[in-house]
Amino acid sequence: MLKVENVKKRFGGLIALKGVSFEVKEGEIHALIGPNGAGKTTLFNIINGFLKPTSGKVIFMDKRIDGLRPSKIASYGIARTFQIVRTFPEMTVLENVLAGLGKEIYRSSKVFYEKVKKQGRIEKAEKLLNLCGLEEYKNIYASILPLGLQRKLEIARALATRPSLLLLDEPASGLNENETKDLAELFKRIKDMGITILFIEHDMRFTMGIADIVTVLDYGEKIAEGIPEEVTKNPKVIEAYLGTESDINA
Amino acid sequence: MTLDYFFTVLTFSNIFIILALSLNVVMGYAGQVSLGHAAFFGIGAYTSAILATKFGWGYFPSLLMSILVGAFFGFLLGLPSLRVKHDFLVLTTIGLNFVVVAIFKHIDFFGGPYGIIGVPRPVFFGKELETGGYALYTGALAFLVILLMIYIEKIYLRYGFEAVKENEDAAESIGVSVPRFKIYAFTISGALAGLAGNLWAYQMGMVFPDDFSFPVSISILTMVVLGGVGTISGPVVGALIVTFLPEILRPIQDYRLLIYGIIIVLVMLYQPGGLLGKNGLLRSIFKR
Numbered sequence: 001m002l003k004v005e006n007v008k009k010r011f012g013g014l015i016a017l018k019g020v021s022f023e024v025k026e027g028e029i030h031a032l033i034g035p036n037g038a039g040k041t042t043l044f045n046i047i048n049g050f051l052k053p054t055s056g057k058v059i060f061m062d063k064r065i066d067g068l069r070p071s072k073i074a075s076y077g078i079a080r081t082f083q084i085v086r087t088f089p090e091m092t093v094l095e096n097v098l099a100g101l102g103k104e105i106y107r108s109s110k111v112f113y114e115k116v117k118k119q120g121r122i123e124k125a126e127k128l129l130n131l132c133g134l135e136e137y138k139n140i141y142a143s144i145l146p147l148g149l150q151r152k153l154e155i156a157r158a159l160a161t162r163p164s165l166l167l168l169d170e171p172a173s174g175l176n177e178n179e180t181k182d183l184a185e186l187f188k189r190i191k192d193m194g195i196t197i198l199f200i201e202h203d204m205r206f207t208m209g210i211a212d213i214v215t216v217l218d219y220g221e222k223i224a225e226g227i228p229e230e231v232t233k234n235p236k237v238i239e240a241y242l243g244t245e246s247d248i249n250a
Numbered sequence: 251m252t253l254d255y256f257f258t259v260l261t262f263s264n265i266f267i268i269l270a271l272s273l274n275v276v277m278g279y280a281g282q283v284s285l286g287h288a289a290f291f292g293i294g295a296y297t298s299a300i301l302a303t304k305f306g307w308g309y310f311p312s313l314l315m316s317i318l319v320g321a322f323f324g325f326l327l328g329l330p331s332l333r334v335k336h337d338f339l340v341l342t343t344i345g346l347n348f349v350v351v352a353i354f355k356h357i358d359f360f361g362g363p364y365g366i367i368g369v370p371r372p373v374f375f376g377k378e379l380e381t382g383g384y385a386l387y388t389g390a391l392a393f394l395v396i397l398l399m400i401y402i403e404k405i406y407l408r409y410g411f412e413a414v415k416e417n418e419d420a421a422e423s424i425g426v427s428v429p430r431f432k433i434y435a436f437t438i439s440g441a442l443a444g445l446a447g448n449l450w451a452y453q454m455g456m457v458f459p460d461d462f463s464f465p466v467s468i469s470i471l472t473m474v475v476l477g478g479v480g481t482i483s484g485p486v487v488g489a490l491i492v493t494f495l496p497e498i499l500r501p502i503q504d505y506r507l508l509i510y511g512i513i514i515v516l517v518m519l520y521q522p523g524g525l526l527g528k529n530g531l532l533r534s535i536f537k538r
Contacts, residue, residue, distance in 0.1 A: 048423065070422035079423065086420040088413060099413055102406045103425035111406045161424050 001026040001196055002047070002078075002165055007056030007066075009042055009220075016042045018220040019056065024165065029187060029197045031207045031228075034217035035240055040200045041083060043217070044167055047198075048080045049073040060165070075107060079163035081154040083170045083200075089143035093134055096142050096153055097125040100160025125160065131189060132156040133182060148179045155186065159195070166190065168199035172206050184210050208232060216240065257385040258453075263493035264388035265449045268395050270473040270485035272442035277471075278480035279408065280435035281415025282331050283340050286347030287470050289327070290440045292462025294320040294447020296354060299366040299457045309372040309452065316448035317441050324440015325433060332429045347464050354459035365458035372452050388449050395442060399482045411435055465507055472510040475517050478524025478533075487526055 002024040009017040017039045024030045032040050045051040047058055049070035058066040065073050079100075088096050098116050101124060105114050129135045132152045137145060142153055151171055158166055172180050180203065187210050190197060201207045207214065208228040216224040216231060218240040224231050231237055273287045294316040301307040301315055330342045354360045361367075371378045372387075379387060402408050410431045413421035418428045451457050473492045478484025492510075496503045517524060525532040 050419065050422075069427060070419075071425050071427040074423055074425040082419070082423075086417045086423075088416040088420065090416055091412060095409075099409045100424045102409055105406045106410050106424075106426045106431075111410060114406050115404050116406055116409055117404070157420075157424060 001061060002198070003057075003059040004043070004047070005057040005059065007043070007046060007053045007058065009039070009046060009051065010054045016220050017046075017053070020217065020220070020222050021056075022215050022222060022225060024196060024198050025213075026164075026196055027191070027194065028212040029191055029210055030199070031211035031214045032198060032200045032217065033202070033204075033207060033214060034223075037219075038217040038240075039220040040217055041169060044080065044169055044200065047073075048078055048167060071106070074103060074161060074163075077162070077164040078167065079158035079161045079165075080167035081151070081158055081169055081171060083173070085147065085150045085154055087142040087145075087150050087153050087157070090141060092139050092141055093129065093145065093153055094122070094125055094138040096157050097128050097160045098122070100157040101125060103161040128156045128159055131159070132186060147174045148176070151175065151183075152186070155190075159190070159193075163195060165196045165198065168197060170200050170202065172201055172203045180206050254381045257381040259493065259497050260385040261381075261388050261449070261453050263490055264385070264392040265446050265453070266470070266473060266489040266493050267392040267486050268442055268446040268449070269470050270477070270489040271395050271399055271482070272439045272446065273470050273474050274399075274479065274482075274485045275402075275411075275439040275442070276328075276435045277474060278485070279402075279411035279415065280432060281411075282432060282435060283336075284343040284439075285340050285467050285471060286327075286343035286345070286350075286464075287439075287443060288462040288464070288466035289343075289347045289350035290320050290324055290443030291447045291450070291466065291470075292350055292354065292457075292459075293323050293440075294444030295451040295457045295462065296360060296366070296447070297444065298448040298451040299369050300360075302369050302451070303366055309374075313445070313448045316444040316451075318444070320444015320447065321437050321441035324436040324438070324443070327440070328433050328436025331432045331436065344464065344467075347462075347467055351459050351463050354462070360459075361457075363459060365456055365461075367456040369451050369455045369457070371455070384453060388453075391445065391449065395445075396482060396486065403482065407431075407434065468507065468510055472513055474524075476513055476524060478527030478530055481524070481526050484524045484526040484530075487532065488524070 005021050006019045007017055008019050020043060034040055046053050049068050052067045057064055060076055060078060065076060088099060091099065098121065101121055105111050126135060129138055132155055134149060134152055134156060137149060142150065145153060172183055175183060184206060187197060211228055214228050214231045215222060216237050223236045223240060224234045269291055276282045276284050297316045297319045298312040301312040327346055331339055334342050355363050410426045413426045414428050414431045421428055469492060473488035474485045476491060477488025496506060502509055521530055523530055
């Protein structure tokens with residue numbers, strides 16, 4: 001579904017990605033892990049179009065997408081969330097999701113006459129809020145939600161764009177144990193909807209428990225890839241995570 | 251206060267309601283602060299004045315041209331907003347205001363510092379419009395613009411603007427092309443300012459470069475900020491207050507700019523959302 005081919009990214013003198021290749025297969029939950037500064041978020045930003053790769057290709061559903069506008073890439077069916085949450089703070093929870101439901105409308109002349117708050121659309125938005133456990137907060141401004149709920153809201157808004165690939169940047173960061181459990185449940189429900197997930201995460205227990213496939217980056221290079229059981233035993237991975245070894249085995 | 255005088259002030263307030271709502275589209279909806287809004291106003295006014303005096307165009311064709319030319323320049327001058335953001339955009343728009351006024355002042359085609367005089371009164375159905383009729387007519391247009399804003403409030407265009415204003419990256423991630431929506435905002439805003447310009451030219455019968463200088467941009471900004479950025483009622487009430495107050499309180503007339511400055515500072519300190527914005531003074535009174 002998504003192929004990243006030999007992607008390099010240089011910021012001035014800093015080489016963030018040194019030629020990374022990997023593939024995300026349809027229907028899988030794919031994790032992208034690695035120590036801080038490994039280039040994970042840079043890779044996300046290249047996939048969704050915030051950054052152009054210095055060289056290399058990104059191919060999504062047989063179309064080359066690297067270098068396209070993020071909104072164009074979104075229209076092809078890639079949605080994302082952010083490491084530092086970026087909900088629309090002055091919109092209500094419901095309006096955030098309604099904004100996501102407009103993905104196709106923003107690109108057409110319908111934007112000048114399509115009413116936002118139609119019965120059918122509100123129902124769709126409420127379904128998504130239900131799915132993400134946000135139904136009781138629907139009329140609250142996003143800015144006053146606690147972080148855990150803002151993360152869920154970002155996922156709901158991303159799902160509203162009806163993506164085939166969902167990119168989640170550290171969805172479990174800042175969540176407590178219960179919230180993390182909820183998130184794992186949500187991942188399964190999203191997978192059941194036929195949506196492929198690629199996510200970045202530092203919470204190893206969560207990652208290893210939910211991922212079908214794990215790709216490990218270190219210093220801008222892919223150092224390992226495979227099912228969680230293999231990856232956690234890989235000496236290179238253990239070395240990259242030196243000092244957090246016990247965490248991996250936990 | 252004679253009736254004619256009252257109608258004149260009413261006409262001005264109608265024109266400024268349109269201008270304030272027009273600035274509100276770029277600033278309140280799309281979050282692009284423009285401090286050169288009088289430039290679009292001037293472009294609309296000069297378009298009508300030139301067409302009426304030099305080419306003998308009738309009222310409605312020049313009205314239409316003012317709107318179209320305003321929209322075109324809104325589009326054109328909106329292009330910098332794609333490259334510069336925040337404080338840099340503010341400075342760029344101030345610069346554009348000065349450039350436009352300088353062009354009016356120094357190019358003979360635009361009449362130079364003495365402007366263009368002799369714009370006739372508009373003629374509707376063979377009848378010349380008197381002060382009262384014109385106040386009514388501009389009021390009807392201001393009302394139409396308010397209806398347009400209420401309409402925009404309900405459609406996806408408004409959500410696209412809001413997304414751009416609140417977070418450009420998040421906007422792009424849900425399919426909102428940020429440049430496209432900024433251009434939409436500047437074009438709509440330019441068209442409405444062009445309309446206001448037409449109304450001004452026909453009200454005054456003449457246009458001068460200084461009618462559209464930087465302090466005018468500041469007064470439009472004051473209306474929007476005082477009433478409440480991003481709301482509909484805010485800019486309308488702001489425009490009414492800022493136009494009528496100096497008429498009622500004659501002695502403050504010479505200190506207009508000083509008063510605008512003080513209003514902006516006080517609003518920013520104590521009513522950052524404006525009188526009709528979130529937690530605004532007037533809003534809480536009306537709600538009761």
